[in-house]
Amino acid sequence: MDKSWITKAKWSRDYVIGVNNFIEFVSRSQNLSRKILCPCKSCINRYFYSMKVVKDHLITKGFFPGYVI
Numbered sequence: 001m002d003k004s005w006i007t008k009a010k011w012s013r014d015y016v017i018g019v020n021n022f023i024e025f026v027s028r029s030q031n032l033s034r035k036i037l038c039p040c041k042s043c044i045n046r047y048f049y050s051m052k053v054v055k056d057h058l059i060t061k062g063f064f065p066g067y068v069i
């Protein structure tokens, strides 16, 4: 999976598309109703949220530094 978009600006098209692909990628291996660990800057993989919330976090806050898919 291409991860170069993670370091792109949060408002860039590449980043938003990357987040969408990431959520889709995760949802393929997880039950959609299940909560997942949020890899955003505030949660740093410590808190579980629904896919929709995680997507919002990633769009507004970005991934925490050093996160690897």
Ligand SMILES: [Zn+2]
Residues within 6 Å of the ligand: 038, 039, 040, 041, 042, 043, 044, 054, 057, 058
């Ligand atoms: Zn978060």
